[in-house]
Amino acid sequence: MGIVISTFEWVPPFAQGNVKDMRPRWALAEAGLEYEVHPLKPGEADGADYRRWQPFGQVPAYRDDTVALFESGAILLHIAQLSDVLRPRDTQEAADVTSWVFSALSTVEPRVEGMILPKLFNAGEAWVAGWTSHAERLVELRLKSLSAHLEGRDWLAGRFSVADIVMVTVLRGLRNEPVLARYPVVAAYLQRGLARPGFEAAMAAQIETFAAHAPA
Amino acid sequence: MGIVISTFEWVPPFAQGNVKDMRPRWALAEAGLEYEVHPLKPGEADGADYRRWQPFGQVPAYRDDTVALFESGAILLHIAQLSDVLRPRDTQEAADVTSWVFSALSTVEPRVEGMILPKLFNAGEAWVAGWTSHAERLVELRLKSLSAHLEGRDWLAGRFSVADIVMVTVLRGLRNEPVLARYPVVAAYLQRGLARPGFEAAMAAQIETFAAHAPA
Numbered sequence: 001m002g003i004v005i006s007t008f009e010w011v012p013p014f015a016q017g018n019v020k021d022m023r024p025r026w027a028l029a030e031a032g033l034e035y036e037v038h039p040l041k042p043g044e045a046d047g048a049d050y051r052r053w054q055p056f057g058q059v060p061a062y063r064d065d066t067v068a069l070f071e072s073g074a075i076l077l078h079i080a081q082l083s084d085v086l087r088p089r090d091t092q093e094a095a096d097v098t099s100w101v102f103s104a105l106s107t108v109e110p111r112v113e114g115m116i117l118p119k120l121f122n123a124g125e126a127w128v129a130g131w132t133s134h135a136e137r138l139v140e141l142r143l144k145s146l147s148a149h150l151e152g153r154d155w156l157a158g159r160f161s162v163a164d165i166v167m168v169t170v171l172r173g174l175r176n177e178p179v180l181a182r183y184p185v186v187a188a189y190l191q192r193g194l195a196r197p198g199f200e201a202a203m204a205a206q207i208e209t210f211a212a213h214a215p216a
Numbered sequence: 217m218g219i220v221i222s223t224f225e226w227v228p229p230f231a232q233g234n235v236k237d238m239r240p241r242w243a244l245a246e247a248g249l250e251y252e253v254h255p256l257k258p259g260e261a262d263g264a265d266y267r268r269w270q271p272f273g274q275v276p277a278y279r280d281d282t283v284a285l286f287e288s289g290a291i292l293l294h295i296a297q298l299s300d301v302l303r304p305r306d307t308q309e310a311a312d313v314t315s316w317v318f319s320a321l322s323t324v325e326p327r328v329e330g331m332i333l334p335k336l337f338n339a340g341e342a343w344v345a346g347w348t349s350h351a352e353r354l355v356e357l358r359l360k361s362l363s364a365h366l367e368g369r370d371w372l373a374g375r376f377s378v379a380d381i382v383m384v385t386v387l388r389g390l391r392n393e394p395v396l397a398r399y400p401v402v403a404a405y406l407q408r409g410l411a412r413p414g415f416e417a418a419m420a421a422q423i424e425t426f427a428a429h430a431p432a
Contacts, residue, residue, distance in 0.1 A: 051365075055319075056358065067311045071314075072322075077314065078311065098290040098293065102321065103286070106321040106322060110326035110330070125346060127343040148271070
């Protein structure tokens, strides 16, 4: 069977390139590992079969010949162990990578999504402007801390790791937001990540899945 | 040196019992492992020394004789490995626990905190009511999925694990919210978690730290 990751069969253009199977696709590209996708048909994410694999109906979920997982952070820590390129070299490097994967998902991503999702999905509702202004101040606190850590570093945990894959995909949500430009060290880190061939390969692969299932 | 976790020296009463060093304290109590705390003095969380340990100035951070970590999810996965009680028994159980730890922190906690924190910290601002109503609908989607998974199960990944420690501390934020009562399977799971002696030990230990440093 080999490695299989779930994705949606198709999403609208504004979401293409942002769906979170970008993360395992990117890690697998860096690792040079082959994989297949399981594209979810409309409604399939809410069905009992898929919920046994991913209880919240989200993507990505992952399986290989030995194990099944869900949540992009868990999937990336697992993929790193399969790869001579991505596997941490010692106990402290593994601890740093794991800490930063959680940090990207638990400390940074909620602030970023909190700021940008209501502008996309709730445009015009009365509370959006007030909330967004508050949420941008919360994002800025994170960018300030992240900038201090990245000063003089190319990657979060020394050399490139799965933590950078998660953090770059999180920060990419801010690429058109003025708040990012106020933190040039973070903006340069984002550019460094997006310039990797592995990111480009993941993007091309995700778009290919959606193109194959585009509505007539 | 042994195990050391950081916490704040003191927080106001409404925050006591909710600070996130509750999670490693609980795990260490379940594991029967001794630890010391490093209580941060006012301002210390923003200092360069602490930022080298925890780049965002948050608590908890963790160190022992072999490794340093931050982010409660990373710390709990590490503690589980130190403990015959909490260590997963096979590869799939480890994958389930890791998936659920990420799920609690990345899929559930942002929705819960998004709903309850503005009511605490931004009371009276014009956007809070509209946002909170939206945020409660988002929480409800998660509770619905979680309820379906927990139906017929005592714990998220089969037997009790560090994933339950994280999820229970996340859901505890909803204990006085009407939305929780609409999901009795989840409410019963929360009560099951909070009834464990390990939770009570963690609570007593956290309160003891704050009491030792209470303002005159």
